[in-house]
Amino acid sequence: MSRDHILHKVRTALGRSAGRPPAPAPPPRLRVEEMDAEARIAALFAALEKLAGKTFRAASRDEARSYAASLVDGKTAVASNAPLLAECGITSLAGVRSGFFDRDELKAACAAADVGITGADYALADTGTLFMLSSRHEARMISLLPPVHLAVVSKEKILTGLDELLTLVPIPSEVTSSMVLITGPSRTADIEQILVRGVHGPGEIHVVVV
Amino acid sequence: MTLIAPEQIQRTLANPSLQQAIYASTGRLVEKRRAAVAAEALPDYQELREQARLIKQHTLENLDHYLEQLESNVRAHGGEVIWCRDGADVVEFLAGLAGRKQARLIVKSKSMTTEEIDLNERLQHHDLETLETDLGEYIIQLAREKPYHIVAPALHMTRYEVAEIFSRRLGVASETVPENQTKIARAVLREKFLAADIGVSGANFLVADSGAVVLVENEGNARLSTTLPKVHVALAGIEKVIPRAQDLAVLLKLLGRSATGQALTVYTSILSGPRRAGEIDGPDEFYLVLLDNGRARLLADREKRESLSCIRCGACLNHCPVYRKIGGHSYPWVYSGPIGAIITPQFQGTTSNPWLPFASSLCGACAEVCPVKIDIPKLLLMLRSEVTKAGQREGRNRLERLGFRLWAWIMRHPRLYEMSGMLASALTPEENGGWLGRVPALLNRGPLKAWLSHRDLPPVASKSFRQRWRARRKAGGA
Numbered sequence: 001m002s003r004d005h006i007l008h009k010v011r012t013a014l015g016r017s018a019g020r021p022p023a024p025a026p027p028p029r030l031r032v033e034e035m036d037a038e039a040r041i042a043a044l045f046a047a048l049e050k051l052a053g054k055t056f057r058a059a060s061r062d063e064a065r066s067y068a069a070s071l072v073d074g075k076t077a078v079a080s081n082a083p084l085l086a087e088c089g090i091t092s093l094a095g096v097r098s099g100f101f102d103r104d105e106l107k108a109a110c111a112a113a114d115v116g117i118t119g120a121d122y123a124l125a126d127t128g129t130l131f132m133l134s135s136r137h138e139a140r141m142i143s144l145l146p147p148v149h150l151a152v153v154s155k156e157k158i159l160t161g162l163d164e165l166l167t168l169v170p171i172p173s174e175v176t177s178s179m180v181l182i183t184g185p186s187r188t189a190d191i192e193q194i195l196v197r198g199v200h201g202p203g204e205i206h207v208v209v210v
Numbered sequence: 211m212t213l214i215a216p217e218q219i220q221r222t223l224a225n226p227s228l229q230q231a232i233y234a235s236t237g238r239l240v241e242k243r244r245a246a247v248a249a250e251a252l253p254d255y256q257e258l259r260e261q262a263r264l265i266k267q268h269t270l271e272n273l274d275h276y277l278e279q280l281e282s283n284v285r286a287h288g289g290e291v292i293w294c295r296d297g298a299d300v301v302e303f304l305a306g307l308a309g310r311k312q313a314r315l316i317v318k319s320k321s322m323t324t325e326e327i328d329l330n331e332r333l334q335h336h337d338l339e340t341l342e343t344d345l346g347e348y349i350i351q352l353a354r355e356k357p358y359h360i361v362a363p364a365l366h367m368t369r370y371e372v373a374e375i376f377s378r379r380l381g382v383a384s385e386t387v388p389e390n391q392t393k394i395a396r397a398v399l400r401e402k403f404l405a406a407d408i409g410v411s412g413a414n415f416l417v418a419d420s421g422a423v424v425l426v427e428n429e430g431n432a433r434l435s436t437t438l439p440k441v442h443v444a445l446a447g448i449e450k451v452i453p454r455a456q457d458l459a460v461l462l463k464l465l466g467r468s469a470t471g472q473a474l475t476v477y478t479s480i481l482s483g484p485r486r487a488g489e490i491d492g493p494d495e496f497y498l499v500l501l502d503n504g505r506a507r508l509l510a511d512r513e514k515r516e517s518l519s520c521i522r523c524g525a526c527l528n529h530c531p532v533y534r535k536i537g538g539h540s541y542p543w544v545y546s547g548p549i550g551a552i553i554t555p556q557f558q559g560t561t562s563n564p565w566l567p568f569a570s571s572l573c574g575a576c577a578e579v580c581p582v583k584i585d586i587p588k589l590l591l592m593l594r595s596e597v598t599k600a601g602q603r604e605g606r607n608r609l610e611r612l613g614f615r616l617w618a619w620i621m622r623h624p625r626l627y628e629m630s631g632m633l634a635s636a637l638t639p640e641e642n643g644g645w646l647g648r649v650p651a652l653l654n655r656g657p658l659k660a661w662l663s664h665r666d667l668p669p670v671a672s673k674s675f676r677q678r679w680r681a682r683r684k685a686g687g688a
Contacts (some may be wrong), residue, residue: 003293004446006502008585010274013509018419022272026264028456031254081490098613103491107438127473139490140437156302162463162474166456173287173420173482178437178492181478189470190346190362191369191388193238195373199345199392200399201477
């Protein structure tokens with residue numbers, strides 16, 4: 001059997017025997033810096049804008065809804081089942097479809113939609129990153145198939161960076177089968193190193209902090 | 211031993227626009243990396259490198275343990291682990307899986323490991339269409355070429371060549387603007403994504419404590435490949451495992467910056483198994499294919515083991531004065547540049563491409579920029595020594611050894627040394643701007659010809675130091 005064959009070869013090469021515990025691993029290196037809420041928002045927006053992301057600070061849920069409304073304006077959108085979107089009234093905007101729980105229906109809707117609207121489980125201030133776990137609230141396709149992605153994040157979900165995230169979510173697979181870090185719009189530089197946005201994923205990303 | 215490298219090198223050197231393309235593209239990547247790891251951007255860069263090296267070294271030293279831990283965690287989340295000794299095992303598994311699923315179309319995201327085993331070509335024999343979806347890989351596949359660079363597969367192509375390939379293979383009107391070329395590819399590939407039966411990805415990291423595959427990309431094609439088809443197969447070499455998800459805090463910071471100067475690439479996916487109850491989308495089935503293909507053998511040597519730490523950022527290629535001249539297609543295998551020069555001989559045998567470890571000036575730029583601190587020059591020297599020893603065993607290098615013996619003998623006899631100097635001076639043709647420029651026809655043959663074809667020497671002085679010294683004393687000076 002290939003499995004035993006390969007493991008045997010590995011053990012022989014290393015001079016190890018089956019079941020022997022490893023020497024202690026180097027301790028994880030996680031550095032979480034102090035940063036107040038305002039500084040986090042400022043850093044998140046600065047990083048996103050550097051990547052050509054659009055940012056908006058909504059003073060209220062109504063403001064978040066207005067932003068979404070003007071973005072969708074006459075176009076079609078699919079919104080995730082994130083409670084925050086419903087609370088903001090975004091899911092009931094004209095042109096916005098939501099409440100998908102069937103994969104094939106969602107796929108068809110996302111493939112045709114102009115805008116995908118999601119929440120975000122966290123955002124990372126230092127890199128301008130959105131962090132999303134796959135769940136009944138968030139599907140993977142909504143932030144992926146439509147050419148424009150709008151994410152609505154609540155203010156207290158902004159972390160300093162990757163180190164803080166991995167402190168809070170040390171073993172991702174305990175929570176979900178899929179998590180994704182999204183840092184700016186989809187891009188490529190495969191032809192002559194010339195930057196082009198929106199290859200396969202959304203070419204436009206909007207982040208609203210409520 | 212012959213030091214004559216393949217003709218491809220001569221062709222690359224003789225093509226000015228290709229030289230310009232390689233130099234410009236790698237140069238831009240060098241600049242981006244430099245800014246991203248500068249002290250003001252990443253003050254703890256050196257600490258991160260050291261931690262990354264320690265993590266990789268520790269994992270390799272205990273690889274069997276982490277592979278078993280990884281396997282049990284993948285299974286716990288509903289995935290299957292397939293162990294493959296070589297490419298044939300992988301093809302057998304995938305062809306069988308496609309048969310069971312009645313699958314015809316496979317979408318692929320970028321994976322050097324699949325290139326290593328010629329997966330696309332081999333699956334074609336099983337009537338399976340496998341489509342590369344990374345833009346650079348897609349162009350390369352349409353052109354029926356091999357990737358030119360670990361990170362930027364179409365680095366050597368101009369937009370005009372891309373236009374020509376697109377019109378020829380896709381039947382579209384000639385389009386030379388990269389933005390529009392990208393749109394063409396997006397439209398064609400989007401249809402394929404929506405129709406594909408199986409998605410095949412590589413893996414940048416395998417996380418033992420989570421049973422997870424980590425994929426790093428900028429375009430979104432890896433997300434599409436692993437989200438839309440109902441079956442996801444991830445293929446990775448056994449050396450890709452890391453102990454904990456928390457180690458990603460170190461490795462992700464280094465990978466993006468070293469490769470393209472990005473703090474994080476646009477998408478980082480951490481995937482563990484098929485979709486779970488309640489999750490709306492994602493694949494129903496997940497398979498992790500663990501490939502050996504010669505890796506286990508490399509573990510035996512404590513020092514050479516280091517070469518399995520590579521995280522495929524491509525920084526050593528961009529900084530290598532040799533890669534930047536001879537380009538990615540001059541190397542004998544899919545792994546090019548300094549990392550290719552140390553991996554290829556270890557996978558394919560030291561004597562299969564004996565010139566490879568010698569194709570380096572040992573300037574050390576590769577080791578300096580390596581995010582996991584692989585000492586590439588040291589490994590090149592070890593491999594050179596192996597090539598030479600293998601040559602001696604086979605009775606080769608006789609001429610070279612004879613030459614060195616003769617040299618040693620002359621050096622021990624001052625009279626002979628002086629006479630040989632005078633002879634060399636007499637035979638030296640006229641100098642040309644301080645250099646020989648050409649050598650006497652008598653010398654310009656055999657291995658010496660190859661050696662002199664890209665090198666020059668200053669002419670031998672008409673009078674040696676000893677002659678001048680004697681003349682000076684005779685003249686009654688000092």
